[in-house]
Amino acid sequence: MTDDLHYLSLHEAAACIADRSLSPVTLVDACIARCTALQPTHHAFITLTFEAARAAARVAQQEIAAGRYRGPLHGIPIAHKDILLTAGVRTTAHSRLLQDWVPDRDAVAVQLLDQAGAISLGKTACHEFAFGTPDVDEPFPAARNPWNTAHMPGSSSSGSGVAVAAGMVMAATGTDTGGSVRHPAAACGIVGMKPTYGRVSLEGVIPLAPSLDHVGPLTRTVRDNALMLQALAGQGAPDFSVRLGSPVRGMRIGVPGRFIATVDHTAEVSAAFDRALALLQDLGVALVNIDPEGLDAAFDAANLIIAYEAAQYHHDDLQRQPEKFGPALRQRLMRGAALSDADYAAARARAAELKQTYAALFADGLDAIASPGREAPAETMEQLYANPAGKRGITNRIYSLTGSPAITLSMGFSATGLPLAIQLAAAHGAEPLLYQLADAYECSAGWSKLHP
Template identity: 45%
Template sequence: MRDGALSELPWLTAADAARAIAARELSPVALVTALIERIARLDPKLNVFLRFDGAAALQAARQAESEAMAGRLRGPLHGVPVGIKDIIDVAGLPTTCHSKILDGSVAAADAVCVQKLRGAGAIVLGKLATHEFAIGGPSFDLPWPPARNPWNTDHHPGGSSSGSGSGIAAGLFPMALGSDTGGSVRNPASCCGIVGLKPTYGLVSRRGVFPLSFTLDHVGPMTRTVTDNALMLETLAGHDPHDPGSAAVPYGHYAAALDRPVHGLRVGFVQHFHMVDLPAEPEVTAALEHVARTLQLEGMEVREVKLPSLDEFRAINRVILQSEAWAIHEKWLQQRPGDYGQLARRQLMTGAFFTAGDYAHAARRRLEMIAEVEAVLREVDILLCASSMDPACRIDRPADLERTYPRQARTPFNVTGHPALAMMAGLSADGLPLSVQFAGHYFDEATVLQVARAWERASGVDGKHPPIL
């Protein structure tokens, strides 16, 4: 097998790696070995892994190579490495949720999403850093340090799927699993300049994933390119009768739709999110305008549309999320409050003070907001809006973190359950990623990915990597 230059292997896309392995032009062992060496060099600076399982990954790579040589490919991700957020079960490895509460808790079986990735041939490298229980923040009072942003390690990488975003951007692995309850796939995608998709609620099974909020949780693919995201989603999507939130709907053909013509697609630009509701940094506003102009040049029709305000979306998300999170954590918070980090404890405790009436009113208003978004989507094919209103701030400035973390437009699509994708829109003057978000019709991830691919192809953002690495 021709393994290529060692320095190029960490930047191979999942699709290119899978094709090369299938064609016997790339050894899975060489690929995994190159990543192991890179992880050993860079992870002490980035804190991406909570549990690196290099020996098992090498063993799986040898098996994948033997199968490829014999012409027996397991699936479209055969031999491709993947990282797993540490709220997602991997058999035989701890699922700690980055918390002392679950330190030493070992999973008996793979989560369904991990089963599907392994079934498609992917190789698990290990478990990745997260905000504590997917809700805390970049905390320094936990058993493990927080992940850092590879574009500038003094800055945070977004969360809560922080290790997933950082590791992909740093070239430690080409794809990872994240979860998204209020933006936790799309925030790291925005801060680290990668592609993160929150699928339609119910499209991807959550069985084997530690819950944060039963009616808001999603599992989503995180990658460096839109093509890889589509490829990964094709593996993950599908009905799971044992997940109460899973939807029995047709799915798939996401990659095949990427290069369909985009001419004539109607794009609804939600400008009030970043112009009125939460005024964005000027660089973010300029980047979003550039995306809109580029889509017009690609033949799409861009028009301004109006949704409910970000303040209201955020309020509804907060009541539902923190009420449901309290129900999950109530016993531990009463018996072991000191074992939580300060940030997670403070947010989880808030749920104790919402009443049944608060929750009922939020659930009712949620349905009304879904109807309002659906009415707008009847007039357009896709929505364009901000993701983060600022580039990532420094990780060691709590006041800046507290100020900028809520300045985002991701929670609307957790409240409504529509698919939403965040990706790079450019770079700031300080060399940090700026972001854009695309959202679409229920179970129409194909169009969301199609438009994202059109932007990626026109802008070349998929070719940008952190210069410090």
């Protein structure tokens, strides 16, 4: 067992808790110490719940001692993105509008993780209502990248990505509408899964764009991610870990080369992606060049749908108290409110066409599709403040529209020590295959062993 308990993988910590060589109390205390040390510089959390976490750890320890072990999340420290409702714990959506709101119920995702025995250390920072951008005048400090705190950590599940990568918790929830689990995973060098649309309940999650919203887990390893999704998906879900460790030889992986070439990736990202593809080939995977129709329009179609649906949800508050919204979010909502029903219908039609196109690709024998997970290493916070509307996460939007499961994980580091990422996607319901492939890559590449 490592001396740095906070950097145990979730599955390693679970094994130690199960054989009673590590107590939940000790593990939670180690993560609380880590949070206390890093929160002043990393700003991963909005609300910390240490006393409740310590009490839950004592209960977990008593249950395990009495033979009532609930499974691999029992006693594991986690955190929740601050747009998931938590009964009795402030839920702000990182906005002045909800700055002091305390819900009286939990999101279903929170309930399921509680039932699995996970222990929340608090609510993590995000972009305002998962749609704004950091601002120097926002009510809570913006989260900072743990590899270099002068840089941004990805959006919008920013604090969740930071908390996991920095060892403040072992896993966290996030939400993903246009890439907001996968983007911080890419920027922070961890694993983020956007499951199949509808796989995880959205009940009790503050909406951004309901037709594209997903809840997904952020973890430090693929194996850990599968364990988190198992709890989040609830009863009746398939075994997401069943294929872990199985050979991937013979899998066929599509690479949309023409489209990837149209995206403004840095030379470091392109070179790292080429190396990642070569490693997959070494594992016996066959690469297939593909050129699906509709990719060039996917980014704009997804952004239009998000803006239109977000404006619908926030309409009344935007009319009554616009000053409660940050300037970036207010402008985005106003642009969304100006969109016509015809604009929205056209974007939804493009999404439906893309979904059919990708379903056909998978039906024709592709097992997965690979692309870079982000265009460049994480920008500085100053660059983000200066250009909040810059194009980021272009390849992420494809799977927001198709609803396909997509996972992002590390494929190396820039010359300045910032993470680079690969994204893998598969057919609806194919999370077990996707975890199998991502785990095989992760174990061969070794990047998950490195920490800030």
